[in-house]
Amino acid sequence: MREGTANIVRRExxxxxxxxxxxxxxTFDLDAAKTIVASKLFIxxxxxxxxQPLRLHGEDLNLLRVLVDGQSVSFRHEDGMLVIDAPQQSAFTLEIRNTVAPEKNTQLSGxxxxxxxxxxxxxxxxxxxITYFLDRPDVMAVYTVTLRxxxxxxPVLxxxxNLLEQGDxxxxxxxxxxxxxxxxxxxxxxxxxxxxxxxxxxVRSRSGRDHLLQVFVKRGDLEKTEHAMNSLVASMIWDEHRFNLPLDLERFMIVAVDDFNMGAMENKGLNIFNTKxxxxxxxxxxxxxxDGIESVVGHEYFHNWTGNRITCQDWFQLSLKEGLTVFRDQEFSMDMAGSASARAVRRIGDVRSLRERQFPExxxxxxxxxxxxxxxxxxxxxxxxxxEKGSEVVRVIHTLVGQQGFAAGMALYFQRHDxxxxxxxxxxxxxxxxxxxxxxxHNLDVFKRWYSQAGTPRLTARGEYNAANATFTLYLSxxxxxLPGQNDKLPQxxxxxxxxxxxxxTALPxxxxxxxxxxxxxxVLVMTEAQHTFTFVNVQADCVPSLLxxxxxxxxxxxxxxxxDLLVLMAHDTDAFNRWEAGQRLALNRIRAALNSDAPAALDDAFIEAMRAVxxxxRLDPAFKELALLxxxxxxxxxxxxxxxxxxxHSVREAMVDQLATALHxxxxxxxxxxxxxxxxxxDAVQSGQRALANLxxxxxxxxxxxxxxTVWPGRAYQRFKDASNMTDRLGALEALVNSHSELAQPALDRFHALFRHEALVLDKFFMLQGRAPEKDGRVFARIKQLMQHPDFTLTNPNRARSxxxxxxxxxxxxxxxxDAAGYVFWADMVITLDTLNPQLASRFARALDRWTNLAEPYRSAAREAIARVSAxxxxxSDTREIIDRALAG
Structure with a gap:
């Protein structure tokens, strides 16, 4: 791997x-203004x-001393690295002393x-x-750390x-x-x-070992940690039961912090979490x-084995730990959900996220x-x-080998590579x-194309029923x-x-x-070639294929x-995912038709009656209904x-939602x-489903x-907002008022802020709700710009900026x-501002215009102009530069 000498790092x-x-x-002598870091490395x-020389990574460090086997040595800085000429001995001890300034670190990295x-x-x-080091995932060492x-x-260090000792x-x-x-x-x-x-x-594991689990938070937040602890215990039990993977340390710690770029981090035995x-x-x-807490706690805990005990050779293998662990946390969440219907709802949610985030990517x-x-x-x-796509690739394996086969594969994986x-x-x-x-x-090389080929495969299916022969032939291609750099792709x-x-x-045999x-x-039919034909026999009735x-x-x-055909699937399919999918397809067909027509957007009676039937x-769970009706x-x-x-x-979809609101009143x-x-x-899944449908x-x-x-229902919503005994109902009522631009929305927002002005995570909801309100005559965009000046808004906290x-x-x-391109101008201003504070956050925000080439005019040209301004x-x-330059290249 090229280290520090090239802008582009290549897997090859x-x-x-x-x-x-x-x-x-x-050894750390800790202070917010200046922390002294002393490292002693056996190399x-x-x-x-x-x-060759020893080259160590280092950024924003103040170097004080370098010793090899206790003796001073010459060193130099090249391309942002500390370079020490190759020591004569094949094994040696390197001591480095440096300082860092934590309070000046707005990047929240290190x-x-x-x-x-x-x-x-x-x-x-x-x-x-933090200090000079071979900062790459294939360099693995045993750490001893003293904090002062x-x-x-x-008071907490x-x-x-495992804690060896502590004292004054x-x-x-x-x-x-x-x-x-x-x-x-x-x-x-x-x-x-x-x-x-x-x-x-x-807790005591199934293997009989005792462990201490700890969730650390700021004073005043302890009563909000019960669910996180329950989720941690459930994760520990599930992983040992499902994959025979026990906790391997005396203790497992979670620490919540307000300022964090990500959701959480799986550091060995000491997981640092965003308070969210x-x-x-x-x-x-x-x-x-x-639900998010249960999922993320599970995800980070499961990393203890899939990511920590076995880690990545290089960062190109990132999905080795992340795709696999997302699959594991999805399976965990489905198992925690319980019923088949609740599991299906989880699966639908995961696929919706994949399609809205990964397919465009x-x-x-x-x-x-x-x-x-x-x-x-x-x-x-x-x-x-x-x-997410990495998880789906792991799920492909799970589908092909079954649950027991997958467990056997995991066992062999750890036997070989722990x-x-x-x-x-x-x-x-x-x-x-x-x-x-x-x-x-039998097709391992074909499967591995999932790792090497970008893009979303297109699967085309056509069916042909022959009543005389009682056959149904399915043609798949x-x-x-x-894509740029990948013109000729092979079947997957x-x-x-x-x-x-x-x-x-009726479901046919x-x-x-x-x-x-x-x-x-x-x-399950398995495709390995560009085209396959499958013929089903003894099919006694004309039928509709339920695919994927x-x-x-x-x-x-x-x-x-x-x-x-889709109406048959929507009404009768025994596969809950495809039943939901049929409804989504019907709706998408109508939205597309309206976009291609000058006539006012309108839903037909057949679709409305299908929604009424749902x-x-x-027999349908409320949680499924809520998804199906969106x-x-x-x-x-x-x-x-x-x-x-x-x-x-926006106008087409809003008109259709209005029609559903009226027709199904x-x-x-x-x-x-x-x-x-x-x-x-x-x-739980039952109550959550009821609240979701009630709020919709x-x-x-x-x-x-x-x-x-x-005025009756806005009044009832406002009363529900005031009287709610939980945040789901309170926020649901508030959202109903805000999204309808009701006159009661502002009084409700003022009351909401007054109630929760000291709750940082609830204030994030306050801002997010207003940022997502359906646009109407430019009022929402104007409100967002106004909220940028709110005394509780800041760009330095990632949660608040994202909200x-x-x-x-x-x-x-x-x-x-x-x-008028005002949104793009605002975006460019914010990318530039964020980049000076927190490049990771800026680069993620910059991706809002990834798909600018798919816009019609005048949006397309205006978006390109905004990207070019940032590029200038x-x-x-380097984080933001990569995103902007790739976007500009189209």
């Missing part, structure tokens, strides 16, 4: 390091590499100050902002692993010494020094917040394979492709070797569109889960030609089904249309009444009132994509 250039660091002894030369405490974030390349600091300022020092100072017995790369290092309190729980994914109470957190300038081939700034590749830094190929090989008779093993391994439904909704008998009503059940492969499906179907988002629809006019799309009233939760608050119904009722001038800026660009297309800034960070 990977070389093992010239030196290995075997042990690390770190061995890699005898397989040519003898060691930084948040409030009165000190925290670290080292993934991907933050450790080099003012006892009053920093934490690092990775002179002058009101104290120390703590930590040892992590497991080798780890520097990106998994963590340090916390702060005034915190902890919820503690002692730790703090929750019924009064301050929604059902979605509780696959089609835009940042398109890259699950295993990228090159990068300029690795922080830019913590993407939906690496995470304690090492490896590649995506190593994981795939272990899965294939553990399942030698599976389609995966796949194609992955060309696609598991296509299928079923056949008679026109009356499936028997392929050549088989002796039917095998159930659901099965459960979204069995991350593809775009063109099945040629008519509206009549609302009235007592029209496809503007973000998703925009990705399905070439040359999109965001304002036209009686049903919305009934749904609202039937889904009131009168029991004590629980964020209330939104539609208030919306209808805004069309008719009725308003990302709400506009990612969640409110009509407010952002303005015909000579001093952009």
């Amino acid at each position: 250039d990977y070389l093992a390091p010239a030196y290995w660091i075997r042990t690390v002894d770190l 061995e030369r890699n005898l397989e590499q040519m003898e 060691l930084y100050a948040s409030g009165s405490g000190l925290f670290t974030q080292c993934e991907a390349e933050g450790f080099r902002r 600091g003012d006892k009053q300022k920093y 934490l690092s990775n692993g 020092l002179d002058n009101g100072r104290h120390f703590a010494k930590w040892h992590d017995p497991f080798r780890k790369p520097s990106y998994l290092f963590a340090l916390v020094a702060a005034d915190l309190v902890a919820r503690e729980q002692r 994914y730790v703090l929750a109470s019924a009064a301050t957190a929604t059902d979605a917040d509780f 696959d089609a835009g300038p940042m398109s890259h394979p699950v295993r990228p081939d090159a990068y300029q700034a690795i922080d830019n590749f913590y993407t939906a492709t690496v995470y 304690g090492f830094a490896v590649t995506c190929d190593d994981f795939a090989q272990a899965m294939a070797d553990a399942n030698p008779y599976s389609p995966l093993a 796949q194609h992955n569109p060309a 391994l696609l598991p296509v889960a299928v079923g056949l439904l008679a026109r009356d909704g 499936l028997q392929l030609a050549g088989e002796d008998h039917a095998v159930g009503t659901d099965r 059940r459960g979204f069995s492969a991350p593809v775009v499906l063109d099945d040629g089904l008519t509206d009549a 609302l009235n179907d007592t 029209l496809p988002s503007e973000v998703y629809v925009a990705d399905q249309v070439t040359g999109i006019d965001p304002q036209r799309l 009686a049903e919305w009233e009934a749904a609202f009444a039937a889904n009131q939760v009168r029991a004590g608050y629980k964020p 119904a209330l939104t539609m009722l208030v919306r209808h009132a805004s069309l008719t001038g009725d 308003l800026l990302f709400a506009l660009t990612a969640g409110n297309p009509a407010a952002f994509h303005r015909t 800034k000579a001093d952009l960070s």
Whole structure:
């Protein structure tokens, strides 16, 4: 791997390091203004590499001393690295002493100050902002860390692993010494020094070992940690039960911090979390917040094995840990949900996220394979492709080998690679070797194309029923569109889960030609070539194919089904995902038709009656109904249309929502009444589903009132807002008022702010709700700019910045994509401003215009002009420069 000498890092250039660091002894004298860092590293030369100087990464460090085996040595700085001429000995001890300034670190990478405490974030390349080091994931060492600091300022001193000793020092100072017995790369290092309190729980694993679990938060927040602790315990139990992976340390710690670029970080034994994914109470957190905490706590805990015990050889293998661990946290969340319906709702949510975030990425300038081939700034590749699509690729394996086969593959993977830094190929090989008779093993090279080919494959399906022969023939073909640098793509391994439904909704038995008998009503067809033909025999009735059940492969499906076919699936499909998908397809067809017509947007009676049937179907869970009754988002629809006019799309979709609000008014009233939760608050699947449907119904009722001038439902919504016993209902009522632009919205917002002005995470909701409100006559955009001056708004806290800026660009297309280009001007100003404060945050915000080439005029030219203005800034960070230059190239 090229280190520090080239702007572009390429996978093909990977070389093992010239030196290995075997042990690390770190001592910190902690102070927000100036922290002294002393490192003692035992280093061995890699005898397989040519003898060369030792090159260490370092950024924004003040170097004080360098010793080799206790003696001063000459050194120099080259290309941002500390270079020491090759020592004569093959093994030696290197001592370095330097200082850092945490309170000046607005990037929140390395060691930084948040409030009165000190925290670290080292993934991907933050450790080099703490001390000089071989900051790369294949350099793994055993760490011993001593922390010293003012006892009053920093009564809690934490690092990775097990606590060896602690005690008092002179002058009101104290120390703590930590040892992590497991080798780890520097990106998994963590340090916390702060005034915190902890919820503690002692648990015994199935293997009989006792462990201490701790969740550390600021004083005053302890009562909001019960759900995080419960989620941690559940994660620990699940991982040991499902994959036989126990907790391997004496303790496991979670620390919540206000200022954090990401959601959380899986540092070995000391997970540092954004407060958003730790703090929750019924009064301050929604059902979605509780759900997010469970998912993220699970994700970071599961990294203990898939990411920590086995890590990445290089950053190109990032999905080795992230895609796999997202799959594991999705499986965990589905298991926690319980019922089949609740599991389906989880799956639908995951696919919606994939389609709205990753599919556009696959089609835009940042398109890259699950295993990228090159990068300029690795922080830019913590993407939906690496995470969500990476998870879907793991799910492809799971579908092909089954749950038991997948567990066997995981066991072999750990048997072979525990304690090492490896590649995506190593994981795939272990899965294939553990399942030698599976389609995966027989087609492993075809499967690996998921790692190397960017873009979303297109799956085309056509069916032909022959009544005379009682056969149904399914013709499948796949194609992955060309992308820059990838013109000629090969077929990929696609598991296509299928079923056949008679026109009356009966699920038909499936028997392929050549088989002796039917095998159930659901099965998986495996594609390895560009085209396949499958013929089902003894099909006794004309039927509708239900394809890609459960979204069995991350593809775009063109099945040629008519509206009549989709209505059959929507009414009768036993696969909940495809039942939901049929409704989405019907809605998308109508939105597309309206976009291509000059006539007023209108829904036909057949669609409205299908929606009415969903609302009235007592067999369907409320959570499923809520999903099924939502029209496809503007973000998703925009990705399905070439040359999109965001304002036209917004007006079309809004008109259709208005029509649903009006046509189903009686049903919305009934749904609202039937889904009131009168029991004590629980964020479980049942209650959450009821609240979700009730809040959607209330939104539609208030919306209808805004069309008719009725004052009853806005009044009821305002009363519900005031009386709500939980944040989900309170925010749902507030959202109904804000989104309908009711006269009661501002009084409700003022009351909401007064109630929660001291709750940072609730204030984020205050800003986000207003940033996402449906645009109307430019009022929402004007309000967003006004809120930038609000005394509680700041750009230095990532959560707060995202709550308003990302709400506009990612969640409110009509407010952002303005015909006067004001949204693009605002975007450019904010990218430039954020880049001086926090390049990671700036580069993520910059991606709002990834898909500018898909816009119609005048948006397209105005967006390009805004991107060019940002590109003209000579001093952009490498993070933002990569995003902007790739966007500008189209």
